[in-house]
Amino acid sequence: MSWWRPWADRIEPDAPIGAMTWYRIGGRARWLAHPRDAEDLAALCRRVRQEGLTLRVLGRGANVLVRDEGFDGVVVRLDAPSFTRVTFDGARVLAGGGADLMRLCRTCAERGLSGIEGLAAIPASIGGAVRMNAGGRFGQLGDVVRCATLLTVEGALREVEKAGIGFGYRTWGWDRAMVLSAELELAVDDPLRVRGRFKEYWRMKRATQPVGERSAGCVFKNPPQESSGRLIDSAGLKGATSGGAQVSLRHANFIVAAEDALAADVLRLADHVRRTVRDRFGTELELEMEVW
Numbered sequence: 001m002s003w004w005r006p007w008a009d010r011i012e013p014d015a016p017i018g019a020m021t022w023y024r025i026g027g028r029a030r031w032l033a034h035p036r037d038a039e040d041l042a043a044l045c046r047r048v049r050q051e052g053l054t055l056r057v058l059g060r061g062a063n064v065l066v067r068d069e070g071f072d073g074v075v076v077r078l079d080a081p082s083f084t085r086v087t088f089d090g091a092r093v094l095a096g097g098g099a100d101l102m103r104l105c106r107t108c109a110e111r112g113l114s115g116i117e118g119l120a121a122i123p124a125s126i127g128g129a130v131r132m133n134a135g136g137r138f139g140q141l142g143d144v145v146r147c148a149t150l151l152t153v154e155g156a157l158r159e160v161e162k163a164g165i166g167f168g169y170r171t172w173g174w175d176r177a178m179v180l181s182a183e184l185e186l187a188v189d190d191p192l193r194v195r196g197r198f199k200e201y202w203r204m205k206r207a208t209q210p211v212g213e214r215s216a217g218c219v220f221k222n223p224p225q226e227s228s229g230r231l232i233d234s235a236g237l238k239g240a241t242s243g244g245a246q247v248s249l250r251h252a253n254f255i256v257a258a259e260d261a262l263a264a265d266v267l268r269l270a271d272h273v274r275r276t277v278r279d280r281f282g283t284e285l286e287l288e289m290e291v292w
């Protein structure tokens with residue numbers, strides 16, 4: 001009997017996970033699991049570990065590129081109702097790890113809750129946004145996180161206060177742990193004002209980034225006191241192509257993909273950008289996008 005029989009009704013073998021990412025390119029996962037709740041997921045983690053398999057959790061796939069040859073392991077999606085629930089208690093919001101960040105930003109703006117309107121146009125699940133400490137000019141999600149419930153890869157539950165989460169620039173301190181939920185501490189404000197800022201941030205994002213195209217957001221992290229986009233642009237790489245991948249004409253730190261692009265096209269172009277910037281400016285760019 002195969003190891004995953006107890007989860008047979010919620011594990012898909014050979015699942016097209018590349019198509020579930022924002023890029024909508026790349027291969028399949030050996031298994032895709034949709035656990036029912038925290039207990040189910042904890043049992044799955046322990047079993048996966050016993051089997052010596054690799055486990056990853058996929059949110060909106062807005063920061064992931066799946067290789068064309070696929071991912072040889074178990075991918076988890078927190079799409080069951082117990083992971084997507086959002087509840088409000090005054091200015092505190094408890095959001096499941098699988099809840100949608102963009103939808104939550106809109107709902108909070110409508111309710112006059114301020115603190116995440118600056119993240120309005122960032123495609124993410126709450127879990128992916130906590131793990132990446134998603135944000136930009138108008139703040140990071142970590143700024144408003146009070147605490148989070150995590151599940152370690154060993155299958156142990158942990159309630160962690162903000163200070164213990166270890167938020168940094170597009171990173172946190174918990175490696176491959178999974179965010180089951182996060183509690184956000186927002187501020188009550190005039191709904192009209194919050195909605196106004198929300199719309200303004202959306203407008204600015206659309207004007208400066210290719211938000212409607214297939215991408216994984218910024219390909220590279222910004223080096224200290226520098227902008228990767230500026231370096232890539234100064235190296236004359238805007239519009240550079242490799243197969244179906246192109247350095248965005250709107251924002252040089254985005255690599256956008258045509259419908260028929262391969263993940264290999266994106267990887268080849270990212271490598272070309274990295275080497276060109278290193279040769280021109282002596283700066284080593286570090287990937288922000290994750291490659292599976």
Ligand SMILES: Cc1cc2nc3c(=O)[nH]c(=O)nc-3n(C[C@H](O)[C@H](O)[C@H](O)COP(=O)(O)OP(=O)(O)OC[C@H]3O[C@@H](n4cnc5c(N)ncnc54)[C@H](O)[C@@H]3O)c2cc1C
Nearest residue numbers: 059060061062063124125127128129131134135178179217
């Ligand atoms: C058009 C566009 C614009 C973007 N703009 C921004 C921006 O302004 N600022 C910014 O920071 N990012 C931006 N990004 C990148 C992306 O939106 C963020 O990195 C976001 O946090 C990814 O969330 P996700 O749910 O899609 O995670 P995924 O891409 O699915 O996963 C990313 C990482 O998070 C992990 N992960 C996912 N869910 C969980 C969970 N529940 N618990 C623990 N780990 C988890 C994954 O395993 C992986 O390691 C942009 C992307 C796009 C496509």
